[in-house]
Amino acid sequence: MEKFAGKSIFRKVAIGKIFFYEKNTAVVKRTKIEDAKTELDRFEHAKETAKAQLQNLYEKALQEVGDSGAAIFEVHMMMIDDLDYNGSIQNMIESQSVNAEYAVAMTGDNFSTMFAEMDDDYMKARAADVKDISERLVSVLSGVDNDMGNLDEPVILVADDLAPSETVQMDKSKLLAFVTEHGSSNSHTAILARTMNIPAIIGVPIKKEWHGHMAIVDGYAGCVIIDPDEEEIEKAQKAVAEEEEKQKLLKALKGEKTITKDGKEIHLYANIGSVADTAAVLMNDAEGIGLFRSEFLYLESDTYPTENEQFNAYKTVAENMAGKKVIIRTLDIGADKQVDYFELDKEENPALGYRAIRICLTRQEVFKTQLRALLRASAYGNISIMFPMIIAVDEVRKIKQILKEVKDELREQGIPFKDVEIGVMIETPAAVMVSEQLAQEVDFFSIGTNDLTQYTLAIDRQNPKLDEFYDAHHPAVLKLIQMTIENGHKGGAWVGICGELGADLELTETFLRMGVDELSVSPTFVLPIRNRVRSLDLSQES
The missing domain is CATH 3.20.20.60 (Phosphoenolpyruvate-binding domains)
Incomplete structure (x- = not known):
């Protein structure tokens, strides 16, 4: 059992597994490959995985914000199958004997730059789309999976920091608490925690190896307990029960x-x-x-x-x-x-x-x-x-x-x-x-x-x-x-x-x-x- 102190943002207690969230920091290296067919198969498999992720995001957005808000994910699914985009990646893998990650990253950069330099505003806007789908494909190929939409149980989210644009895309029903190393008590992530009525602690020296471990986030004491013992779990469960009882009285x-x-x-x-x-x-x-x-x-x-x-x-x-x-x-x-x-x-x-x-x-x-x-x-x-x-x-x-x-x-x-x-x-x-x-x-x-x-x-x-x-x-x-x-x-x-x-x-x-x-x-x-x-x-x- 380890205890780490931080600054409390919302006074409440949560118990659950840790999900360590980090931005896609996959380093793309150029690697010479011997078998182009195997690399092309990897690319095709990554495309199918990425499209499945986008379909899940589309269905979630459809429920939350309707057709218009979900449309962007449809666009991304179509762009992943774009013939010119795919042709460039395939040609690079075959002619230069390079790994799929490198081919996707280079093609994404090239296409994004090309769109950004166009005069037409609509085509300019496509630069961000190409960049987004390329980063998603590189993440899949590199084995980096931080898609918050794929959580199958409520978790305590641990991260270095979170930007507003990241927090708005999270499945809020699957979040028990926030723990971050950086950030401020007045940041938008802190505001989100208070909006969601969940505990949040900032200023905690986080560790990647916590991923999957049980933890207690104590918003009253301003601390995070990793792998808590029976006594700490019992104390936290009592605090959660008392909070639920208080909420029942307020509902009156x-x-x-x-x-x-x-x-x-x-x-x-x-x-x-x-x-x-x-x-x-x-x-x-x-x-x-x-x-x-x-x-x-x-x-x-x-x-x-x-x-x-x-x-x-x-x-x-x-x-x-x-x-x-x-x-x-x-x-x-x-x-x-x-x-x-x-x-x-x-x-x-x-x-x-x-x-x-x-x-x-x-x-x-x-x-x-x-x-x-x-x-x-x-x-x-x-x-x-x-x-x-x-x-x-x-x-x-x-x-x-x-x-x-x-x-x-x-x-x-x-x-x-x-x-x-x-x-x-x-x-x-x-x-x-x-x-x-x-x-x-x-x-x-x-x-x-x-x-x-x-x-x-x-x-x-x-x-x-x-x-x-x-x-x-x-x-x-x-x-x-x-x-x-x-x-x-x-x-x-x-x-x-x-x-x-x-x-x-x-x-x-x-x-x-x-x-x-x-x-x-x-x-x-x-x-x-x-x-x-x-x-x-x-x-x-x-």
Whole structure:
């Protein structure tokens, strides 16, 4: 038995087998082969294995996001059989007497470069597809199998680190806990752990040989126990049972109002990152969706999602919520959420760089495609649109002009839509300072406390070395939140909080006394927050 300490992200306990996840780091070496036929057979077998993997991913995506979201895997299955692509690989194996891994890697590089240099945008987008299928084939040929879709039992996921684009593709029903060596308590992986209500530990010196071993992840003690003894297992099982009992008691709050003892009622919504997360919103009895992070549609794709792909995703969520409010945040790419096909330049300080609304206002074709999809979907439910990373009133006016142009286009084409409510994220000190003026331009504010804290404290929330300096309860942050609520109300906008602080039970009373109208939290926090609100009496002195 070994015990390793780290930093806890979510206070809960999990018991299970470890799955060691590592990115495809197969080193492709050029090897001279004697039998070309044997190598060609290896390549053909790898193709069939890769297509089977893609078929599984397609079927999973079909259930979670529908036809449009699953289409990319169909494209990849077809590209694996492309005659020119296959011909190049086969010719290289036969004429140069090289191993299949090398032939696939070189062909992938050549075709990817060729597509990327074309003038046609559609063909340019195929560069990423060729790269993806080539990496998949090399993984199969090299015996590297880290496909999270192939898990046959729930596991504790151990990894060096996880990017947002990796976490969104995982089968969340098969994850018991996260353990990583790197990462921050404010990273998207940490947010995902809290969303899924599973324990997560960061800063653990991981070992590859743990793969397949039993382990306990103790989110209370902030440690991982490898090959635990009977006593530790019994203690962990008791903690799991106590947690389940607590959850049963919270479920009794389903259907109840989120209202204090003295009659102060607030709206309690949930944050989601995919269409599939809607089930968790309904299961946890949220009143609506306060933040749909639409950028995950882009992170999950190898090219720009089409208008119809986005429309189908938004429409599905709106219909599933059956008239309950669905606030969808427009594209928030950049900073820690990088997407290759956007071809963003490397920046010295990406958190302060070209991201979110700044991309949308300068790449209006991308922005208008999303706005068209959102407005079309509004005809099928109660959708509101929210814009991130606002720093000036002029930005909002530009957005409203673009939105008007899109509405005019839809009217001309006879496409139905509703006159949706619009709002902005308050996540910069600049936005707070002009919040009274901003409120006169929009219907609502949603305070993004993650970035607001980062920019107020001048601390990179992704840097684990700064965790000891990162104080989400800092008086300056709380004063800015108070100012936003007061100015929003003065200007006629309702004000909510959708950042991680919204789920901080220590601050629930503070936020209610500030006058917040809405809290939007990870689905698993809805009932604990409701329980906390219902225990408060704001007529009493705090």
